[in-house]
Amino acid sequence: MTTPWLDTGDNAWQLTAASLVALQSVPGLVVLYAGWVKHKWAINSAFMAFYAFCMVLICWVLFAYKAGFGEYMLPFVGVPGTALGINYQLKQSELPSAALVQNFPQATMVYFQFVFAAITVVLVAGSYLCRMNFFAWMIFVPLWLSLSYTVGAYSIWGGGFLYKLGVIDYSGGYVIHLSSGTAGFVGAYWIGPRIREDLEENTPNNILVMLVGAGILWIGWNGFNGGDPYAASADAGVAVLNTNVCTALSSLIWVGCDLAYYKRPSVIGAIQGMITGLVAITPAAGVVAGWGAVCLAVGSGTIPWFFLNVAGRKWAFFQAVDDTLDVFHTHFVGSLVGGFGTGLFATVEGCAAFGLTNPGGAIAGNGRQVWLQIVGALFVIGWNAFWTTAIMLFIKYVLRVPLRMSDADLLIGDYAIHGEEPYTFAHYNRLLLAPRARKDDGSGELGLTGILEGRDPIPQIRKEEEERDLKIEQDRSQSMRLKRLSESGVPKQD
Structure with a gap:
């Protein structure tokens, strides 16, 4: 049975896009993390991602979805509530605070937004791997989702104050990557570093598995960016093409930087460049022209490379924090490149195709958009830094749960924590x-x-x-x- 408002093509694409994004986390980041760390941390790292995916879904349908996309409560968050009622799930999808409706059921929208929330928390885990107490992680996930992620989602996407102000975040450059990069770096500071043995010898245990995970992440991004018009529209096609152009060029530029600086191409470097390209194009995917995607690729292939390979190894600020998989450099820095670039390169036609009233970016004569992007970034950074700190201190000093594993457990790894070995x-x-x-x-x-x-x-x-x-x-x-x-x-x- 169909209803007058249901567009079966839009619904099919939206569910497909959501499934592609889900695959980015499970198995994409699960196997990417498992291959990226030392042998003794493969299970723990993969399971941190797997657990987050499960826990976020339960919180999402119980209260978090409506906090991020429901009725107005405050300028930065909606009224929490369950999304499990059959009548609610079958009705036409709408974002009430943003006054938007979609031609598919509400259940589709709930699931689509869930996979974005899940991958954000999984990305945060990348900074904490190889030493965070798993019990602390179990507590951190629902708290951070509730107090950090839902606020960013509502403020920029759900009809909150940054949405009304005109900040452009096509598919999560700020909501997902800037927030995860901030939370990862700040949380890693509070948790503390890995043991010396793991810092001195941290060679990935399986680079081929890393490539498998990276490939799933890349192709899954077609749903990540292609699904955000909420329709099987022309702009969805633009977003998918721009995503792949920016990603491929960014990876190639990163490899070129490695060749120039280290005199050898690095597979891990190619993966890092791929990730920064995906991150940078995300806030801009469907609102920039193809050459705008090329410009963003140049920025994402060089600026994060510098922060990771030069600043990250020489500046005391970065030396003080053990960010296991360099989430700050790839996601925080990459998202700033993309967010600022969106303010520069957004086109009038792209904004209109996406359903925005913004008159493009600086190249279209709207220099104000650059300042709006900066304001949006500052809010996301400040909010996530504060609440990540508050949650970590709450877990440590109020709940009395250690943030870091004991040195004895850290010496052994997976077997001490889970009683299991990866191979x-x-x-x-x-x-x-x-x-x-x-x-x-x-x-x-x-x-x-x-x-x-x-x-x-x-x-x-x-x-x-x-x-x-x-x-x-x-x-x-x-x-x-x-x-x-x-x-x-x-x-x-x-």
Whole structure:
């Protein structure tokens, strides 16, 4: 059964776009994170992303969607409420504070906006990997979604004060990437750094898996930007094309910078350049012309590269914070490039095709748009910095949940936290997972348990292994001696 307002093409594209964005998180960022970190952190890193995806959805349908896209309560947030009623889900989609309606059901809009909320929190996790206490992360996710993300979403997209002011954020340059970059950097400061061993040796455990995750992230971005006109429109096609042009060129420019500075092309660098291209085009995707996407690619391939490879390694400000996957440099800096570039390169025609009344950007004679973009960025940065700090301090000092794992857990990694290993290479973990490590009194103690409880059974395990190997060698020598005697015809003695 159909209804007069339902456009089946728009609904089909919107659900497809939402599914593409969902794939960016699960499995996209799940496997990207798993491959990017050391072997011992693959499970924990992937699970932080997986958990966030699940938790955000439950919070979203219970109260957060309407806080971000519902009826007016304050200039920066809507009235929280459930989105689970069948009559609500079947009715025509609308954003009441923005006075917008769409030709698909409300359920489609709820899911579409959920996948954006989910990936934002998953991106924040990239700064906290390899040392954040998982229980603290479980608490952080719903609090940050409620107090930070919904405010940015309502203020810019849901009809809040920045929407009415005229700030342009086509698909989340500010709502998603600037907020996650801010929260990632600030939260990483409060959590503290990884242990020295992980800082000094942090080679990714599987770059091929990283490429798989990066590829899912890139192609999924077609739904990320292509779905935001809320229709299978001409502007959706423009957004998808601009997204891919900017991303490809940004990645190539980043590789070129690596070649010029390090004298070698880096696969990880190509992925970083891809990400900054995706981030930079996001606020501008359907409102700039193709050459505007090219200009943004030049900025996203060079400015974040400088902040990551030069400033990030030499400026004391960045040295003070352990941002595991450089979310600040790729998402914070990349989103500022894109947001400012939107104010410069937005076209009158692109804005009109997207349904905006903005008379373009500076190139169209509307220099005011640049200042509006700056105002929007300052609000998002300030709000997220404050609430990320408040949430971290609340978890640590009020709930008394440590933000950082213990050094003993950090030394071991996944097995200490989850009791699981990412790969079945038991040989490499035989000292930790040895079934028994005999103590002086003859009793047995699990090798890993001994470490977790402050004992060190490793020397005893090594001694037992050496004794076993010596016995094997003696048995082998005895067998060879008997074989030679048998072949020579000399009768062996009992």
